[in-house]
Amino acid sequence: xxxxxxxxxxxxxxxxxxxxxxxxxxxxxxxxxxxxxxxxxxxxxxxxxxxxxxxxxxxxxxxxxxxxxxxxxxxxxxxxxxxxxxxxxxxxxxxxxxxxxxxxxxxxxxxxxxxxxxxxxxxxxxxxxxxxxxxxxxxxxxxxxxxxxxxxxxxxxxxxxxxxxxxxxxxxxxxxxxxxxxxxxxxxxxxxxxxxxxxxxxxx
Amino acid sequence: xxxxxxxxxxxxxxxxxxxxxxxxxxxxxxxxxxxxxxxxxxxxxxxxxxxxxxxxxxxxxxxxxxxxxxxxxxxxxxxxxxxxxxxxxxxxxxxxxxxxxxxxxxxxxxxxxxxxxxxxxxxxxxxxxxxxxxxxxxxxxxxxxxxxxxxxxxxxxxxxxxxxxxxxxxxxxxxxxxxxxxxxxxxxxxxxxxxxxxxxxxxxxxxxxxxxxxxxxxxxxxxxxxxxxxxxxxxxxxxxxxxxxxxxxxxxxxxxxxxxxxxxxxxxxxxxxxxxxxxxxxxxxxxxxxxxxxxxxxxxxxxxxxxxxxxxxxxxxxxxxxxxxxxxxxxxxxxxxxxxxxxxxxxxxxxxxxxxxxxxxxxxxxxxxxxxxxxxxxxxxxxxxxxxxxxxxxxxxxxxxxxxxxxxxxxxxxxxxxxxxxxxxxxxxxxxxxxxxxxxxxxxxxxxxxxxxxxxxxxxxxxxxxxxxxxxxxxxxxxxxxxxxxxxxxxxxxxxxxxxxxxxxxxxxxxxxxxxxxxxxxxxxxxxxxxxxxx
Numbered sequence: 001x002x003x004x005x006x007x008x009x010x011x012x013x014x015x016x017x018x019x020x021x022x023x024x025x026x027x028x029x030x031x032x033x034x035x036x037x038x039x040x041x042x043x044x045x046x047x048x049x050x051x052x053x054x055x056x057x058x059x060x061x062x063x064x065x066x067x068x069x070x071x072x073x074x075x076x077x078x079x080x081x082x083x084x085x086x087x088x089x090x091x092x093x094x095x096x097x098x099x100x101x102x103x104x105x106x107x108x109x110x111x112x113x114x115x116x117x118x119x120x121x122x123x124x125x126x127x128x129x130x131x132x133x134x135x136x137x138x139x140x141x142x143x144x145x146x147x148x149x150x151x152x153x154x155x156x157x158x159x160x161x162x163x164x165x166x167x168x169x170x171x172x173x174x175x176x177x178x179x180x181x182x183x184x185x186x187x188x189x190x191x192x193x194x195x196x197x198x199x200x201x202x203x204x
Numbered sequence: 205x206x207x208x209x210x211x212x213x214x215x216x217x218x219x220x221x222x223x224x225x226x227x228x229x230x231x232x233x234x235x236x237x238x239x240x241x242x243x244x245x246x247x248x249x250x251x252x253x254x255x256x257x258x259x260x261x262x263x264x265x266x267x268x269x270x271x272x273x274x275x276x277x278x279x280x281x282x283x284x285x286x287x288x289x290x291x292x293x294x295x296x297x298x299x300x301x302x303x304x305x306x307x308x309x310x311x312x313x314x315x316x317x318x319x320x321x322x323x324x325x326x327x328x329x330x331x332x333x334x335x336x337x338x339x340x341x342x343x344x345x346x347x348x349x350x351x352x353x354x355x356x357x358x359x360x361x362x363x364x365x366x367x368x369x370x371x372x373x374x375x376x377x378x379x380x381x382x383x384x385x386x387x388x389x390x391x392x393x394x395x396x397x398x399x400x401x402x403x404x405x406x407x408x409x410x411x412x413x414x415x416x417x418x419x420x421x422x423x424x425x426x427x428x429x430x431x432x433x434x435x436x437x438x439x440x441x442x443x444x445x446x447x448x449x450x451x452x453x454x455x456x457x458x459x460x461x462x463x464x465x466x467x468x469x470x471x472x473x474x475x476x477x478x479x480x481x482x483x484x485x486x487x488x489x490x491x492x493x494x495x496x497x498x499x500x501x502x503x504x505x506x507x508x509x510x511x512x513x514x515x516x517x518x519x520x521x522x523x524x525x526x527x528x529x530x531x532x533x534x535x536x537x538x539x540x541x542x543x544x545x546x547x548x549x550x551x552x553x554x555x556x557x558x559x560x561x562x563x564x565x566x567x568x569x570x571x572x573x574x575x576x577x578x579x580x581x582x583x584x585x586x587x588x589x590x591x592x593x594x595x596x597x598x599x600x601x602x603x604x605x606x607x608x609x610x611x612x613x614x615x616x617x618x619x620x621x622x623x624x625x626x627x628x629x630x631x632x633x634x635x636x637x638x639x640x641x642x643x644x645x646x647x648x649x650x651x652x653x654x655x656x657x658x659x660x661x662x663x664x665x666x667x668x669x670x671x672x673x674x675x676x677x678x679x680x681x682x683x684x685x686x687x688x689x690x691x692x693x694x695x696x697x698x699x700x701x702x703x704x705x706x707x708x709x710x711x712x713x714x715x716x717x718x719x720x721x722x723x724x725x726x727x728x729x730x731x732x733x734x735x736x737x738x739x
Binding site: 015033037040041132140 | 314315318377380381382384385388389390415416418419420422423424426427430434435436437438443444445446449453456
């Protein structure tokens with residue numbers, strides 16, 4: 001007998017959920033530090049923050065908000081249907097979530113490259129010449145949306161793993177806590193964006 | 205017990221892998237605990253040598269054995285190793301991993317695989333830090349606090365070192381999440397919250413601090429790395445940034461971090477005192493709640509590191525007041541420890557000797573903390589050797605002495621063998637003497653105006669520095685004897701039996717060393733953790 005099996009692999013639903021919530025809490029705190037910096041700088045350079053925000057592309061920002069909110073819906077639905085045993089539908093919905101996440105990144109890519117083409121990126125001559133307030137605004141813009149973007153990528157990888165696990169029947173109607181946790185993570189990514197969107201795009 | 209009955213210990217149960225892999229890929233919390241302890245004490249050894257070299261350099265004014273640049277690198281590396289690789293993971297990740305499931309009657313932690321992942325983050329972070337010393341621009345010379353703007357401008361290998369610390373932060377956060385969940389979910393039947401051993405309470409409070417504070421460190425280090433790589437300018441006044449914000453973010457983590465260091469130490473000595481005083485602990489609930497109080501109040505006092513950095517008077521007064529608040533739960537603990545010893549039938553063995561010296565040294569460290577926390581005196585002692593003496597009294601005299609106490613106390617449980625008691629006592633006397641000779645003169649040097657981190661000094665400080673350097677040799681001798689005794693006893697010590705001290709907590713009910721699954725059957729708890737005589 002394999003001695004490692006002495007410890008029977010039993011899944012503690014409540015425990016997994018609790019661990020995940022605690023983890024999400026740490027993620028939230030990671031972003032809180034940046035929001036703290038944001039508020040300190042915004043009170044110092046409120047005019048420049050408005051000028052900066054006026055230049056951001058609201059259409060693309062709104063599009064991204066819609067994409068992420070929709071992806072949260074498909075994610076939630078995929079969990080709902082797996083509980084009813086509808087495996088194929090769940091895989092489809094998870095796939096949709098991943099695609100919406102990818103679209104978000106594509107949109108972000110165009111938005112960033114547009115800015116970079118205009119010479120607006122950290123430490124660029126153009127930005128430094130515009131003065132302190134805007135340098136900081138765009139510094140925070142790149143940092144915060146960048147860190148959020150990394151989380152989107154992590155979420156996409158995570159959900160892709162969930163798709164494979166669902167196909168392999170390692171996630172099914174009786175055992176879905178991993179999928180639920182992945183969903184929670186994805187909602188966190190969404191919620192952070194819901195705050196990033198107004199503080200960067202809508203304050204002008 | 206006959207040999208036939210004897211259960212196989214976890215050392216003899218290899219699991220899926222063999223050889224070294226049976227350790228580094230094991231999800232057994234006991235093996236992971238030992239991995240941590242081995243790694244930590246190896247790093248500790250390196251940092252002690254660096255410390256001794258620093259003291260040797262300072263034995264006389266001017267250049268003695270090294271250049272000023274080397275000295276800067278050495279005090280930075282000494283600090284980084286001692287803080288991030290030894291003291292912070294120290295008791296929770298090392299002993300906590302081994303003991304937590306045993307103390308609450310569980311088979312393992314809540315997430316064994318994440319536990320292993322934490323260790324891998326730890327060891328990878330450690331390796332990255334070690335690599336940063338020998339590559340790029342050489343070892344970082346910023347001090348362990350990595351203050352901007354120098355940390356952004358220096359050509360030394362700060363980026364890589366900071367990345368290493370970032371990985372250690374992830375390790376610490378995951379351990380915190382794991383422990384908090386374990387304590388919520390895996391207590392043995394009947395073990396209500398107020399029947400938990402107090403070490404578990406302190407690990408619980410520590411776990412929360414790890415969860416609440418470490419992400420802020422992660423962010424701070426991420427920002428520092430991106431400043432060095434891309435130059436966002438958030439901390440650079442020329443670009444509109446503010447270096448003070450770095451200090452704030454850094455201490456929002458790093459002050460709570462000192463409670464990650466001290467709380468588990470306080471918990472460990474709380475286990476030891478009742479056993480060797482043969483009395484139940486005095487003020488169980490007060491000790492349990494004071495851990496939580498320290499954890500929560502400790503989150504709000506970071507500003508006291510920055511009294512001279514530039515802050516409004518109101519902010520400084522609030523931070524100073526809150527700092528004094530933290531002294532109350534600490535005082536409650538000291539009072540309860542002493543009260544638990546009162547009228548006990550005390551057995552003065554090495555774990556208790558270390559414990560009592562912990563109380564003594566920690567009290568000195570804690571009370572001088574109030575000198576630092578008061579605004580007027582802070583201005584006077586800020587950035588002097590007084591601070592160096594203060595935090596060595598709390599971190600070394602406090603945490604490390606408690607760690608040594610716990611190491612002796614649980615040594616028979618971990619290894620199944622007993623060390624030589626007489627030698628342990630001798631090591632303790634030398635260690636305690638060396639410690640005070642090394643660090644006490646620093647209080648006086650600091651009050652006389654000797655600044656910390658200086659390579660050279662005025663001739664009038666020489667006596668103090670000379671005595672202190674002598675102390676470092678005595679201390680190192682004590683450490684050598686202690687570790688010789690422990691390491692020798694792992695192989696040659698006498699068999700200890702499952703309960704050599706007569707402890708009443710659950711870990712003593714299973715064999716030493718414990719079997720892979722910890723308990724044959726999960727115990728059912730019917731009363732408090734400390735039951736001695738009439739109590």
